[in-house]
Amino acid sequence: MIGQESIDRFVALLGPKGVTTDADDLTPWLSDWRGRYHGAAAAMLSPASTQQVAATVKLAAELGVPLVPQGGNTSMVGGATPPADGSALILSLRRMNEIRSLSPEDNLAVCEAGVILSVLHDAAEAAGRRFPLSLGAKGSATIGGLVSTNAGGTQVLRHGTMRALVEGVEAVLPDGSIFDGLDALKKDNRGYDIKQLLIGAEGTLGVVTAAALRLVPAIAARAVGWVGVDSPAQALRLLRHAEETLGDSVEGFEVIADETLGFVLGHIPGTRSPIETRTPWHVLIEVDQADLAEPGPVERLEGALADALERGIAIDAAIAANEAQAEAFWRIRESLSESERAQGPALQYDISVPVAKMPAFMVEAAAAAEARFPGTTASSFGHLGDGNVHFHVRAPRGTSDGPGWITAQGQAINAFVHDAVVAVGGSISAEHGIGQMKRAELGRLASPARIAALRAIKSAFDPQGLFNPGKLIPLPGEG
Amino acid sequence: MIGQESIDRFVALLGPKGVTTDADDLTPWLSDWRGRYHGAAAAMLSPASTQQVAATVKLAAELGVPLVPQGGNTSMVGGATPPADGSALILSLRRMNEIRSLSPEDNLAVCEAGVILSVLHDAAEAAGRRFPLSLGAKGSATIGGLVSTNAGGTQVLRHGTMRALVEGVEAVLPDGSIFDGLDALKKDNRGYDIKQLLIGAEGTLGVVTAAALRLVPAIAARAVGWVGVDSPAQALRLLRHAEETLGDSVEGFEVIADETLGFVLGHIPGTRSPIETRTPWHVLIEVDQADLAEPGPVERLEGALADALERGIAIDAAIAANEAQAEAFWRIRESLSESERAQGPALQYDISVPVAKMPAFMVEAAAAAEARFPGTTASSFGHLGDGNVHFHVRAPRGTSDGPGWITAQGQAINAFVHDAVVAVGGSISAEHGIGQMKRAELGRLASPARIAALRAIKSAFDPQGLFNPGKLIPLPGEG
Structure with missing residues (x-):
């Protein structure tokens, strides 16, 4: 655990409102919302401005304290849960919740990381526009988290994932420097696209503090x-x-x-x-x-x-x-999800394959899974046009001990489904990212070139390994 | 210059067709097409397959020989011209010119790096589709170069730059490993987007060998x-x-x-x-x-x-x-360009600013340039919707010695225009990239966070510094 002396330095920097140490206040942020991952942290840091984030990151680097960036804590893969050993602090962006500007003429909204998705939806609607990305957690999920996970949702077919909607990003990098890329430029060829690198990086290369987002016309x-x-x-x-x-x-x-x-x-x-x-x-x-x-x-x-x-x-x-x-x-x-759940315990997969291969995959992978794991039933539904379907494998009829079935069969079924996905050139994570849940599977299945590139980028940005440790990058031995 | 012994090793690897050493054959590829940059190279390597590219890169790494990837050699910023000291070899992708597949149903074409843009245009048209990116050099420019420079052109308003049209990339990384990202996945969140990093990297992080490209319906x-x-x-x-x-x-x-x-x-x-x-x-x-x-x-x-x-x-x-x-x-x-040129010598800028700021910029920056450099006339025209205009500063009427005027005034006018662009949050390179031409200006004007990120990524991918040396990344002392 991190000592009181270190916590006091953060209090001196951010004021009492910027540092939460009360156990009851901390509890909701130490586990993921589905209750699968449980972490520990001596404090949650809540800076109120980009400058405060930069100062916080600099102090953490000086103290060698890892930080776990967190928005609405709605990760599906344990991506925002701190390590269980209490070695890290939570860096919450929720106090940075201002919509800095919203211009219907320019179809552009500049939002701080802590703005909640549904708040942006309402603001865009009030201006006669629409932010065309939505998902179940819209009442909690924040813009920073949505950018950092390249979130998708139900309207991706036409308007794309966050990657297609983010026109600019402001972030604090692991050395405490501010990357100011908020100017929304349609054409910009000044070297590697740092913005694209930060989108979907799950807070492992620094922390997104604001984003310029594209709006589209309202639906008439x-x-x-x-x-x-x-x-x-x-x-x-x-x-x-x-x-x-x-x-x-x-x-x-x-x-x-x-x-x-x-x-x-x-x-x-x-x-x-x-x-x-x-x-x-x-x-x-x-x-x-x-x-x-x-x-x-x-x-x-x-x-x-x-x-x-x-x-x-x-x-x-x-x-x-x-x-x-x-x-x-x-x-x-x-x-669909609710009524599928009512059928009994199931393993659910967030996968994608090339669109052209999706029809065959939906039929053949389901049949193969049922043949390999007798008694199970497999089905898929969802966004055909994105090549992204929800693939479910349900426990044999009458299975009463769901968790027991998952413990006994989960790993084998996971490997079977992921192998089938990789065999047709697909992705084992279409929408939810890697987090801690899929880290080992990524290590097992990604090509050596991809793993080496991920590790090289991580070390280049975060040589001390202080940003969201244990997430996204396969551990040594995992790939 | 690189010794004959090394050249012989490449000949043994690629065969005589794969290695060009004849001075006359080499000449067109040693200077940029506008004749501004002149380089030297003992040989041009022309592998015929991705496996041959990988073997070439591995051998170059073993020998410590830098490589300059080249497609149609149509760079506007000296991005494909080898160093003048002959320390590098040219790695030409032109022999890899196969369209591996073209599916109108899937709106997808998989092209090798050496496919010429107009060839793809024709193939798409024959299939009742369209590849919606075009530019003046379409008869020479290759897919690999267009991907590596994130090319734009006249139709970006609706369909975006290459970045928006590339659905997958195959590349050989500096260690000789093959990054196989050709499967066109609409949703894929397996960590940092390596594809996006390679797009616009100007061959400094490895070499693109093929790309999956999005097609759109033909215009009726x-x-x-x-x-x-x-x-x-x-x-x-x-x-x-x-x-x-x-x-x-x-x-x-x-x-x-x-x-x-x-x-x-x-x-x-x-x-x-x-x-x-x-x-x-x-x-x-x-x-x-x-x-x-x-x-x-x-x-x-x-x-x-x-x-x-x-x-x-x-x-x-x-x-x-x-x-x-x-x-x-x-x-x-x-x-417009031809008739502008007929007015006399001019400096031309490839810049972008946020769309909302473009109208004021077009008027005010032109007036400011004319006031600061008496006798000059400044004008702008082009793609307003992209925030990307061609900004020209013409020499005072009657200037007969164009090159002399550019030598005397060029640097000061460049700095003035680029400062004006940066002051409104714009980019000093909208379309053409950095290459060698804008490297020092990038170093002068980019934020320390951006420069540090560029350098960190470059070292992470290419620790030996063998890929397209002297391009894109500001030299020590340049930023």
Whole structure:
């Protein structure tokens, strides 16, 4: 544990509001929100400005104290949980929660790291704009964390992940220097793109203190459709058809197996299938428009789907007749995780493969997993257009001891699924990052060139190894 | 100079076709195409496969021989010219010129580094698609060079620079290992984005051997308009209006001063102003559509411009009545550099500033330069929506000794313009990179944090300093 003398130096620097040592106040920040990782820390440091962050980092470097940057603490991979031995302090960015500027003319918002995603959503909406990235944790997740994990979410098909939305970054590097890259330049070729390096670095190369973010026009009108198809391969043909005929306006394209839909209909009261025909697979599609020009999105989606039915790349289709129906369609999609969980214990994977290989992967990897682990059932659903599906392997029917099953089988199933992903050139982490959860698997599966590059960059930026120790970079022996 | 013994080892590795030592054959590759930088090299190595590149790099590392990666040798900043002392060999990627795959369904082309840009354009067109990045040197520039310099061009407003179009990269790193990142994953959070680091690295961190590139739908219909406006500020309001009403379909938005237009009309036979009214500034706008849906681009642009005239954010406007007229409008834009050059010697700058600051910069920086260097005239034109304009400072009227004027005044004017760019948070290199030409200015003007980060990354990847020595990274004493 870090001594009181060191803590006192931080108090002298940041004032009492900037240093939390009370055990009750600290507790929520010492474990991840799913309760899988538990850490210890003598204090949480909460600087209120970029200058205070820089001074904090300099003092930590002088004292040799590791820092664990933290925003809303919503990591899915233990990425913001301090080490269990209490050797590090938490560096919270939550006090830096100002939207420094928001310009609808420039479609740009400059947010401090501690701004909560839903706060930015509201501010953009009030200005007639939209920040087009959203995810379940939007009420807690902060901009700094979203940048540092290159967060994705449900609207990536059209607008991309954070990487595509971050136009500038301000950060404090491990030596305490301030990297001031907030000016949003569309073209800038002054050497290596430090901004891109900090995006997705999980706080291991320094800490993001602010970001300039791109806004997009508000949605003026939308159409939501439900389409029955015979296979993921047909769903991909439908996606290509939709992209060709509807262009960039396709904002959502989700694929769901009929069995998975059945879980929702059986588990969530008031839900019903949007189409009458029973088809093996389903697609939820949303088309958005920023203006009220004619033809509107409903008319355009109708045209595209009529054409798809005629060409035999869809079996049945329905378009939501009004906003209430559109929400009912989406409610099915949003209830998938909950109704899947109700089926019993499961292992869930955040993976991606090249889009072209996704249809075969969804069918073949599920069958292979079920064959290899008798009694299990595997399924996948999600963002086909991103090559990113949620892949689930459920425990054999009647398994009552979920944690026991995971302890017994988890590692073997993890390795099996990850091997299948790597075999088709995919990624073992599509959205959630590496953190501590996937560190060893990254070490096992990444190419030596990639591991060497990760380690070289880490040492170059953080030779003392003080930033978010134990995260992202495979430990010696792990790769 | 590198000894014959070393050359023989490369011949043994690559065969006689893979090693060029004939002085006449070497000459074109020893100077940059504008004849500003002159280098020397005992040989040019031309491996024919990624494995041969890896073996070449390993041998060079063993021998301690620096390598200068080269594609079409079209650098604007001396980025591909070997050192004058003959201490390095040229590593040419031109023999690796295969398009490994091109899938219209997946909107993806995998090209080896030596594929020439116009060859890719033709291949994409033959498949009913388009690779939406183009520039003057498209008949020589190669994919490897375009990736390594994060090239831009005339269509960046809608589709972005290479950074936005590269979905995967294969490269040989300085230790000879192959970084295989060709799988095009839309979502991938396995740590630092090595791909983004290699894009724009100017061959200083290794050499790109292939890239997976995004294709977009072919253009089915376009509308080209010419608009008279009173100022760059009004031009920006017009751009925002066009984006709001025409969305992503605005593919070109170029701003031109009336004086600059006058140079074209006076110098290029057969050109005439598309509008009757004499206005201080002009805008060329292109709207594209991938389908033939109604309303078409002409009708939509007419609507947007009529609205702009009514709201007072344009003075006069014309829309090309046919394709010949559309080409005549664009011919004016494409003749700007030539007709500017005909006015006499000039210093030309490749700079960018935040879009919102561009209108003021165009007016104020030009006036400031003219005031500081009496007799000179300054002007700017180009891609307003990218924040990237061509900024020119012309020698006083009647200057006959252009090179003499540049020798006497160049450094002072360079410093003045770059200082003005940095003062508004801009970049001294929007498109062309740093190479050797801007290395010292980068060292003078970049923040210590940025310089330290560049140097740390370079040492981490290339501790021996064998990749493209003397490029991009400021030398000791330069920053």
